[in-house]
Amino acid sequence: xxxxxxxxxxxxxxxxxxxxxxxxxxxxxxxxxxxxxxxxxxxxxxxxxxxxxxxxxxxxxxxxxxxxxxxxxxxxxxxxxxxxxxxxxxxxxxxxxxxxxxxxxxxxxxxxxxxxxxxxxxxxxxxxxxxxxxxxxxxxxxxxxxxxxxxxxxxxxxxxxxxxxxxxxxxxxxxxxxxxxxxxxxxxxxxxxxxxxxxxxxxxxxxxxxxxxxxxxxxxxxxxxxxxxxxxxxxxxxxxxxxxxxxxx
Numbered sequence: 001x002x003x004x005x006x007x008x009x010x011x012x013x014x015x016x017x018x019x020x021x022x023x024x025x026x027x028x029x030x031x032x033x034x035x036x037x038x039x040x041x042x043x044x045x046x047x048x049x050x051x052x053x054x055x056x057x058x059x060x061x062x063x064x065x066x067x068x069x070x071x072x073x074x075x076x077x078x079x080x081x082x083x084x085x086x087x088x089x090x091x092x093x094x095x096x097x098x099x100x101x102x103x104x105x106x107x108x109x110x111x112x113x114x115x116x117x118x119x120x121x122x123x124x125x126x127x128x129x130x131x132x133x134x135x136x137x138x139x140x141x142x143x144x145x146x147x148x149x150x151x152x153x154x155x156x157x158x159x160x161x162x163x164x165x166x167x168x169x170x171x172x173x174x175x176x177x178x179x180x181x182x183x184x185x186x187x188x189x190x191x192x193x194x195x196x197x198x199x200x201x202x203x204x205x206x207x208x209x210x211x212x213x214x215x216x217x218x219x220x221x222x223x224x225x226x227x228x229x230x231x232x233x234x235x236x237x238x239x240x241x242x243x244x245x246x247x248x249x
Contacts, residue, residue: 003037003038003039004039004043005039005043005044005046005047005050006047006050007037008033008037008039008043008044008047009047009048009050009051012027012047012051013051013054013056016051016056016057016067021067022067023067023068023069023070024066024067024069025066025067026063026064026065026066027048027057027064027065027066027067029064029065030044030045030048031044033047033048048065052065052205052206052207053206053207054207055068055205055206055207055208055209055235056068056207058205058206059206068205068235070235070236071140072236072237072238073096073097073100073139073144073236073237073238074096074097074237074238074240075096075232075237075238075239075240076096076240076242077187077239077240077241078185078241078242079242080092080093080096081172081182081185083172083176083181083183086169086170086172086173087169087172087173087176088169089168089169089173090168090169091169091170092170092172093137097139100139100140101139101140101141102137102138102139103137103138103141104135104136104137104138105135105136105138106134106135106136106146107133107134107135107164108132108133108134108135109131109132109133109134109162109163109164110131110132110134111129111130111131111132111153111157111162112129112130112132113129113130114128114129114130114150115150118130118150118227121216121224121227122150122151122152122224122225122227123223123224124152128152128153128154129153130150130151130152130153131150131151131152131153131156131157131161131162132148132149132150133147133148133149133151133161133171134146134147134148134149135147136201139236142203142236143201143202143203143233144202144232144233144236144237145202145230145231145232145233145236146198146201146202146230146231147228147229147230147231148228148229149171149226149227149228149229150226150227150228151171151225151226152225155175155178155180155225156171156174156175156178159174159177159178160174161174161175171226172217175217175225175226180219180223180225181219181220182217182218182219182225182226183218183219183220184217184218184219184220184222185215185216185217185218186215186216186218187213187214187215187216188213188214189211189212189213189239190211190212191209191210191211191212191234192209192210192212193209193210194208194209194210194231198210198231202231202233204233204235205235208233208234208235209234209235210231210232210233210234211231211232211234211237211239212229212230212231212232213228213229213230213232214227214228214229214230215227215228215230216228
């Protein structure tokens with residue numbers, strides 16, 4: 001039979017969705033698709049490209065094309081930001097999927113001028129700098145997120161927030177120690193396709209979007225003490241939010 005590339009992609013997608021091509025299974029090669037659907041190589045190749053762009057399949061050099069495997073990591077919010085966790089010396093990651101192996105690499109700490117949008121949120125005076133923390137997060141040795149956090153330098157310059165190892169409880173415990181405990185948080189989320197550098201850092205396959213989360217931490221007096229810009233591999237996460245029907249005071 002003769003079919004266009006969209007019909008071939010639709011047929012393969014149906015097999016994937018139905019579980020007849022389960023995660024990790026190998027798809028027919030271009031030559032096999034050409035024979036089965038009586039099409040030329042560009043048509044078979046374009047059908048596979050459609051599924052790659054949808055994030056359903058991945059190509060492995062020298063091995064073929066496979067149905068993508070997803071093992072999602074659950075990010076629990078706002079539970080992960082509760083003082084009961086970091087106040088007891090735990091990492092916010094310990095409120096997520098505790099059964100997974102997590103680690104951080106590529107930690108960089110610098111003092112720099114704040115980007116304009118960060119300076120406005122942190123209400124910095126002219127000439128005031130920020131302590132910038134950059135790092136990448138891995139789950140089961142696979143990169144899933146990288147983050148850049150900004151803190152007013154006059155506030156944290158002489159604390160462990162300005163060091164690679166922030167100690168038990170992380171930056172929120174250190175902020176509390178200097179009298180600027182974060183008690184309110186605001187997160188903004190948006191999804192988009194990754195920039196080239198982001199795809200490289202997160203080792204993203206073709207067709208994988210990212211989720212950008214910008215979190216601002218505030219003290220009880222309403223002072224912003226942190227702006228944290230996180231870029232997440234959208235294929236790696238479930239973002240879980242729990243809310244009460246009662247308005248917070």
